[in-house]
Amino acid sequence: MKRSDFPANFIWGTATSAYQIEGAVSEDGRGPSIWDTFSHTPGKTKGGDHGDVACDHYHRYPEDIALMKELGVNAYRFSVAWPRILPEGRGRVNPRGLDFYNRLVDALLEQGITPWATLYHWDLPQSLEDQGGWPSRETAYAFAEYADLVTRHLGDRVKHWITLNEPWCSAYLGYHAGIHAPGQQNFKHSIWASHHLLLAHGLAVPVIRRNVTGARVGITLNLSPGYPASPDPADVAAARRFDGFQNRWYLDPLYGLGYPADMLALYGEAPSVQGDDLITIAAPTDFLGINYYSRAVVRNSDLEPYRFQYVRVGEEHTDMDWEVYPEGLYDLLIRLGREYRPKAIYITENGAAYPDAVADDGGIHDLERVRYFQRHLALCLEALQHGAPLKGYFAWSLLDNFEWAEGYAKRFGLVYVDFPSQRRRIKASGYWFRDFLREAVVRP
Numbered sequence: 001m002k003r004s005d006f007p008a009n010f011i012w013g014t015a016t017s018a019y020q021i022e023g024a025v026s027e028d029g030r031g032p033s034i035w036d037t038f039s040h041t042p043g044k045t046k047g048g049d050h051g052d053v054a055c056d057h058y059h060r061y062p063e064d065i066a067l068m069k070e071l072g073v074n075a076y077r078f079s080v081a082w083p084r085i086l087p088e089g090r091g092r093v094n095p096r097g098l099d100f101y102n103r104l105v106d107a108l109l110e111q112g113i114t115p116w117a118t119l120y121h122w123d124l125p126q127s128l129e130d131q132g133g134w135p136s137r138e139t140a141y142a143f144a145e146y147a148d149l150v151t152r153h154l155g156d157r158v159k160h161w162i163t164l165n166e167p168w169c170s171a172y173l174g175y176h177a178g179i180h181a182p183g184q185q186n187f188k189h190s191i192w193a194s195h196h197l198l199l200a201h202g203l204a205v206p207v208i209r210r211n212v213t214g215a216r217v218g219i220t221l222n223l224s225p226g227y228p229a230s231p232d233p234a235d236v237a238a239a240r241r242f243d244g245f246q247n248r249w250y251l252d253p254l255y256g257l258g259y260p261a262d263m264l265a266l267y268g269e270a271p272s273v274q275g276d277d278l279i280t281i282a283a284p285t286d287f288l289g290i291n292y293y294s295r296a297v298v299r300n301s302d303l304e305p306y307r308f309q310y311v312r313v314g315e316e317h318t319d320m321d322w323e324v325y326p327e328g329l330y331d332l333l334i335r336l337g338r339e340y341r342p343k344a345i346y347i348t349e350n351g352a353a354y355p356d357a358v359a360d361d362g363g364i365h366d367l368e369r370v371r372y373f374q375r376h377l378a379l380c381l382e383a384l385q386h387g388a389p390l391k392g393y394f395a396w397s398l399l400d401n402f403e404w405a406e407g408y409a410k411r412f413g414l415v416y417v418d419f420p421s422q423r424r425r426i427k428a429s430g431y432w433f434r435d436f437l438r439e440a441v442v443r444p
C-alpha cells in the first residue's frame, strides 16, 4: 500500500487540539475552561497533569508548522480555544485570542498547508459551565454565537470547519462517567448534554455557511463498531445496544432519523427536544469526520442503563489498552457509506499510544506505531476501493500531548516531545509517514 494507490487529491494531515498542545492558559486574555478547572482538581488526572504549558504550541507554532512541512502533510487539523476568543464564553471578545489564530492560519497557508479548524474540542469556557454547561440549552446558543464570531474572522482563509469533536466524549465522559471535565455523574444531564451538543452543531452549520464562501462543514464523531462476544442472542442484542450508545445516538439525528427508538426505550429518558430541533440538527453537511481507534466487543449485562459489558479481546493492544483492530475501521467505513451515505468521510483522527522512549542513538524507534499506521491505511484503501466515500486521513497526533485524564504519560505523537525542555524529535513513525507521503510526489 502506497500513497499513489490513493486518489491524487486525497487529503493527508495531522491533528491536534488546543487544550492538549497550546499551553499559555492564562496568557493574552484567555479565560478558564472546564479542563483548566478539572485538571487542577486533585485526583482527576494522572499525576495531576494539566495543560498549563502542554507543548507550548502557543509560542512554538512556527517550529511545529516547520515539522508539518517536513512530514509533508498538506493539511492540519487544529481546534480553536473558545475561552481564548470569548473568555466568559459570550459577550466580551478577546482580540489577542483571535490574533493568535490569525497568525497560525497565515503561517500554515504560507507553508501550503490547508487549515482545518475544529470549533469545539472540549474546552468549554468555565463561566458557561457555571451557568449550566451542556445540559443547558443556552450553551448551544452560546456556541452558535461563538461559531459566528470565529468564522467571520477566519472564514476568508479557513474553508474546512468541524463544529464539534466527539460529542459522545463531552456528554458521556463529561456528564455521566465523570472521568472527563466537568466530571459530573448524572445520566439525565449526559442525555441533555448530548442533545444540546447536537443542537449546537445544527445551529452552527448555517452560520458557518453564511460567513464562509465555499465552506466545507462537518462534525467529527468517535465511532467504534460493536461486535458480540458470542453468537448468543443476548450478546448480539448487547452489541446492538452498544452501537446505539456509541454510534447511532449521534449518527441517526445528524442524518435526519431522529433519536433511535430502541435507545429512547432503553434509556426511558428523552432528550430535551424542543420545536424544530431535530430539523436543525440534521442540517446537511459536506462531510463526516471519523475518529477511529479500536472496536468494542461486548456481552450482555444487567448493568443499567446501557446493559452491556466490554470484553477484552485480541493479542495486540496499545498503551491505552485499546485492541489494535484495523478491520474495525474497514467495517465502519463500509457501513457508514451504506447506511448513512455521507457526501464524504474523512478520518479526522487515527493513531496509537505507545510507551515511546529516546534510544541511546537519540532516535525513537516506535515500530509498533509504524505498523499501526500501515495496517489502518491499508484497510482505508480497501474500504475506499469498495465504495466508501473516503477523501482524507489525519494522523493523531502531530505531537505527543496532554492525553486528558491520562496526562502526558500516553504518547500519540509522530513527533516526540521532551516536555521539560520542549525539544521535539521526529519518531520513526514520523519518518515513515514522511517517506510514505513523499512516494507520490512528482519530482520536477
Ligand SMILES: OC[C@H]1NNC[C@@H](O)[C@@H]1O
Pocket: 017, 020, 166, 222, 291, 349, 396, 402, 403, 404, 412
Ligand atoms: O485518545 C486519543 C484522542 N482521541 N480523540 C480525541 C483526542 O483529543 C484524544 O487525544
